[in-house]
Amino acid sequence: MRDIRNIVVLTGAGISAESGIATFRGPGGLWEGHRVEDVCTPEALAADRDLVHRFYDARRAALATVAPNAAHDALARLDAEWPGELLIVTQNVDDLHERAGARRMLHMHGELKSALCAACGEREAWADDLPPGSVCGACGAGALRPDIVFFGEMPYDMERIEAALATCDLFVSIGTSGAVYPAAGFVQTARYYGAETLELNLDPSAGSVFFAEARMGAAGVLVPQWVGEVFGLEAPKSVAPPFPRSP
DSSP: OTOOOEEEEEEHHHHTTTTTTSSOGGGEEEEEEEHHHHHHSSSHHOOOOHHHHHHHHHHHHHGGGGOHHHHHHHHHHHHOOOOOOOOEEOOOOOOOOHHHHSSSETTTTEEEEEEEEEOOOEEEEOOOOOOOTTTTTTOSSSSEEEEEETSSSOOOTTTHHHHHHHHOOOEEEEEEOOSTTTGGHHHHHHHHOOOOEEESSOOOOOTTTGOOOEEEOOHHHHHHHHHHHHHTTOOSSSSOOOOOOOO
């Protein structure tokens, strides 16, 4: 780590699964009992706005029943104490990184606790149910929708992410499937610019072959161990026990 100054960390569903949040695709390709195509596409929103809004209302409400785990806490410590550049990019739409204390981060796929105006494009914090027709605080249009990047839409902050990947010395992927682009291609971008690469995952991802090192196990164990190594310390004596993968 003596030659490492700038770090980019990518997190996926696996890090939040240990807190009890369902991973994106469960058995049969379903997400919380729904086909992804029915709740996470622009076409789904146009076809059944009530269903899509209710689906994300339920996901938003469920956040109150979960808490950050040891992996989130370890990354928050890295955020607070790392003296170089750091960017935590999460594919997750929950707020567990923020609740653990992370600040140098962004949500590339949107946030449950945010609403997006389909009329003017403004985003605003939103903690309660979001019924169709909810009014935008910026333009007054009744066009608010869940601030979720649907399939077929461009993820947020791609220019910032690409710039960070081009200048990082270390890229770390935690709890991702390696199958959803553009995030799945981040490791190859980082390698192209000369970064070291590390994967921490419960199982090998679809992109494991591209990483210089891959460690398999629960994020609640592996991430605190790795952060301890970053700071030249032994791994904590007490870390979160491994959890089975959530459906």
